[in-house]
Amino acid sequence: QSVLTQPPSVSAAPGQKVTISCSGSSSNIGNNYISWYQQLPGTAPKLLIYDNNKRPSGIPDRFSGSKSGTSATLGITGLQTGDEADYYCGTWDSSLSAEVFGGGTKLTVL
Amino acid sequence: QVQLVQSGSELKKPGASVKVSCKASGYTFSTYAMNWVRQAPGQGLEWMGWINTNSGNPTYAQGFTGRFVFSLDTSVSTAYLQISSLKAEDTAVYYCARRYCSSSSCSPFDPWGQGTLVTVSS
Numbered sequence: 001q002s003v004l005t006q007p008p009s010v011s012a013a014p015g016q017k018v019t020i021s022c023s024g025s026s027s028n029i030g031n032n033y034i035s036w037y038q039q040l041p042g043t044a045p046k047l048l049i050y051d052n053n054k055r056p057s058g059i060p061d062r063f064s065g066s067k068s069g070t071s072a073t074l075g076i077t078g079l080q081t082g083d084e085a086d087y088y089c090g091t092w093d094s095s096l097s098a099e100v101f102g103g104g105t106k107l108t109v110l
Numbered sequence: 111q112v113q114l115v116q117s118g119s120e121l122k123k124p125g126a127s128v129k130v131s132c133k134a135s136g137y138t139f140s141t142y143a144m145n146w147v148r149q150a151p152g153q154g155l156e157w158m159g160w161i162n163t164n165s166g167n168p169t170y171a172q173g174f175t176g177r178f179v180f181s182l183d184t185s186v187s188t189a190y191l192q193i194s195s196l197k198a199e200d201t202a203v204y205y206c207a208r209r210y211c212s213s214s215s216c217s218p219f220d221p222w223g224q225g226t227l228v229t230v231s232s
Contacts, residue, residue, distance in 0.1 A: 002154060035218035037155075044205055045147075045155065047220040056220065088155055092216065098171050099145070099157040 003028060004089050006102035012079055013110050020074040020105045022089035028100055030070040032092045036063075039086040039104075048087070049074060079109050112136040114206050114223035121229045127194040130226045132206030139187035140164045142208045145219060146180065146191050150202040160209075161189060196230045203227050 005023040012018040022034065036049040047056050049065035052072065064075040072089055089102040117131040132144065146158040159170040161180040168180040179192040193200055204226050207219035 033215070033218075037219070044222040044225050045207075045219070046222065047218050050218040050220075090155070090219070096172070101155040101157065104154040 002103040003093060003096070003100035004091070004102035006087075006089060006105045008103070009106045009108065011108040011110055014079055014081060016079050017075065017077045018079060018107065019076075020087050020089075020107070022072045022074070022102050024070050024072075024091065024100075026070060027095035028070075028091050028093040029067065029072055031094060034065070034067055034072040034089055034091045036065055036072075036074045037088045037090060039088065041085070045088065076107070081109050083107060084109050112208070112221055114208060114221055116204075116206060116223040116226045119227040119229070121231065122196050123232055124196055124198060124230055126196050126230075127192060128196060128228055130191045130193075130204050130206075130228065132189045132191070132223050134187045134189070134208070137208075139184060142210050143216070144180075144182075144189040145207045145209055147205045147207055147219070147222075148202045149205065149225075150199075153202075158191075158204075163189070193228070196228075198230050200228060201230050 010018050033051045037045040038048045039045045048063055052067040053065040062077045066073050086104045086106050088104045093100045113135050115133045120128050122128050140163045143160045145160040148156045148158055157171050158174045161168045166182050177194050181190045206223040209219050210217040
């Protein structure tokens with residue numbers, strides 16, 4: 001049981017848009033920055049979004065992040081087959097004094 | 111470029127120990143904390159804790175005390191994860207990941223090592 005809640009899977013057609021939600025509480029998302037990580041099959045996680053909505057150098061603007069209250073959302077537009085991956089949200093939990101992750105969302109591009 | 115390179119896969123018997131290495135390059139090792147994250151087969155990410163690469167002081171997450179030890183060899187910019195008394199449920203991919211922490215907050219994990227698969231089986 002993960003501290004942060006994500007849908008297990010989402011799917012959409014190539015070229016379409018998809019959103020992935022991440023729900024938490026005031027001790028984590030509500031009072032700390034959220035990050036998103038992309039894990040392509042068989043590879044290590046890679047930073048996709050940090051500080052709620054910032055993209056590291058090299059990440060295309062098709063990827064976006066937002067936060068409202070105790071929930072966060074990752075958006076991906078112009079879906080490509082290469083976007084098929086597991087996506088994880090993560091943040092610090094001030095009550096647990098621990099980094100916490102969502103359970104991960106598997107994106108399928110149909 | 112900033113890179114974390116981990117040691118190769120390990121196959122161990124229950125009760126044995128394993129030591130995973132994570133060699134950093136492309137930055138000043140002591141400036142960034144090193145974290146460890148576990149991913150069991152088909153499961154999500156689980157934060158194990160971190161080690162202060164300046165002081166060598168480790169911090170372990172709940173569930174990772176006792177059999178898990180973080181250490182450093184700063185002379186070769188390498189962090190280590192040692193797991194003793196291995197159990198079948200320790201079978202997982204273990205990742206190291208860098209982050210910068212100030213007095214008030216920490217940056218995200220970036221980059222990550224490529225991962226080390228530890229398999230515990232008789």
